Amino acid sequence: MAEYIDDDVLVCRCEEITAGEIREAIRMGATDVTGVKRRTRAGMGLCQGRTCEALVQQILRQELKGEATPESIGFSTPRTPQRPVTFGTLGGDDL
Amino acid sequence: MSAAIEAASAGVKVLVIDANEKAGGQLFKQIHKFFGSSMHRAGVRGIDIGRELLEKCEELGVEIWLDSLAIGIYDNLRVAVDRKTGFNEHKMILVEPKKIVIATGASENAVRFPGWTLPGVMGAGAAQTMINFHRVLPGKKVLTIGSGNVGLIVSYQLMQAGAEIEGIVEALPKINGYAVHASKLTREGIPIYTGYTVLEAHGKERVSEAVIAKVNPDWSTIPGTEKTIEVDTIAIAAGLKPLTGLAHMAGCQLTFDRFLGGWAPIHNEHMETTVPGIYIAGDSTGVEEANTAIEEGKLAGTAIAASLGYLDEKEADALQEAAWERLKGLREGAHGAERTQAKEHQLHAYAEYMERRGEVG
Structure with a gap:
């Protein structure tokens, strides 16, 4: 998929970040998925970027043109917990 | 599962952790007959x-924990598991195995257009799970995006389940999947719009119509070619990418290859990743098919059994050789050459990485 996504279209639905906000982050200096995440929170929600990662990568590729490679753009860094877990489960019965 | 079977038949004690209510991954929604390689079912x-x-x-x-989530892998092969212990009870458990096989599969790629967050817009795989596993029809009037085998098969099964398929949209100039699947749909009069894309979806409570248009080779759309189609469901079949979260957090090195769906862990011929003791199999190390996943699982399972001393080297080598032979056969089909090359690249990258690390360490 290499289609252009309009600025007002949601890319990260967990954190409600639009394509325009991601482009703004790139203009402010983000060159990879992590840079976009730090500036916008895209990919920081419940799904950890499972849904939006590919789209963030695509926008980075389009905006940075020839300067970007899959390696330079990178991916969404996974963290614990990989899937949502309740506080009750995490803390045990005492919580 | 096939890694578990191989290891367990040699005598290894195996625990399978599965996030779903049934172990076996996507197989349980694949009600269709497998196609292609004759030696392979x-x-x-x-x-x-x-x-x-x-x-x-x-x-x-083999012990199986269902509805249970492996939420993280840490140093020394420790795994945190959110285990379902009762109807509505979960418990956090730390599992400390001698070896780990990661077989987390893949996730569906999304496509963005204005309106993609409306209820009724979903992954084609999700729609397939709904009809074939949960027996719920997601909608009555469906537009499918993507004419690869997933898009074609899911469209056909949605039709069998009682939905009207309003059309299949394919951005490429030709149908992407096997002709045998496509012709089943065209025989039923279902239009396949090649060279089209979805411009936007409209709707209030849920999606009620989709606007599609012809695309130029540079992906811009051609004004005047818009078509509005009344739908209540849009099923997106835009490919899959490996689910690499657990592998990456465990420290496994990944490489990028578009023929395997993007970033995936590199491994040796025993499917062991760059983290000793962590093995990988199936779509999570490159999106292919069920049969290749089964063979890779066998490789991992026999390698683990051998390394733990449950299988003698000779026996293990013979089993591994046979599995590689079958994999070679499986990688002769669609995009076979590209997939073979990409998998070889993973093996090379592993060798290079381990050599580099050997020099440093």
Whole structure:
């Protein structure tokens, strides 16, 4: 998929970040998925970027043109917990 | 599952952790007969292969935790598991195995257009799970995006389940999947719009119409070619990418390859990743098909059994050789050359990485 996504279209639905906000982050200096995440929170929600990662990568590729490679753009860094877990489960019965 | 079976038949104690209510991954929604490689169960339904694997696991005494989530892998092969312990009870458990096989599969790629967050817009795989596993029809008037085999098969199954398929949209100039699947749909009069894309979806409570238009080779759309189609469901079949979260957090090195769906862990010929003791199999190390996943699982399972001393080297080598032979056969089909090359690249990258690390360490 290499289609252009309009600025007002949601890319990260967990954190409600639009394509325009991601482009703004790139203009402010983000060159990879992590840079976009730090500036916008895209990919920081419940799904950890499972849904939006590919789209963030695509926008980075389009905006940075020839300067970007899959390696330079990178991916969404996974963290614990990989899937949502309740506080009750995490803390045990005492919580 | 096939890694579990191989290891357990040699005597290894195996625990399978599965996030779903049934172990076996996608096989249980694949009610269609497998197609292609004759030596590889062509003509057998995915769901039957799943049942067989499950029975074999039970026979061998493989322990299976269902509705349970491996939420993280840490140093020294420790795994945090959110285990379902009762109807509405979960418990956090730290599992400390000697070896780990990551077989987390893949996730569906999304496509963005204005309106993609409306209820009724979903992954084609999700729609397939709804009809074939949960027996719920997601909608009555469906537009499918993507004419790869997933898009074609899911469209056909949605039709069998009682939905009207309003059309299949394919951005490429030609149908992407097997002609045998496509012709089943065209015979039913279902339009396949090649060279089209979805411009936007409209709707209030849920999606009620989709606007599609012709695309130029540079992906811009051609004004005046818009078509509005009344739908209540849009099923997106835009490919899959490996689910690499657990592998990456465990420290496994990844490489990028577009023929395997993007970033995936590199591994050696035993499917062991760059983290000793962590093995990988199936779509999570490159999106392919059920049969390749089964073979990779066998590789991992026999390698683990051998390294733990449950299988003598000679026996293990013979089993591994046979599995590689079958994999070679499987990688002769669609995009076979590219996939073979990409998998070889993973093996090379592993060798290079380990050599580099050896020099440093």
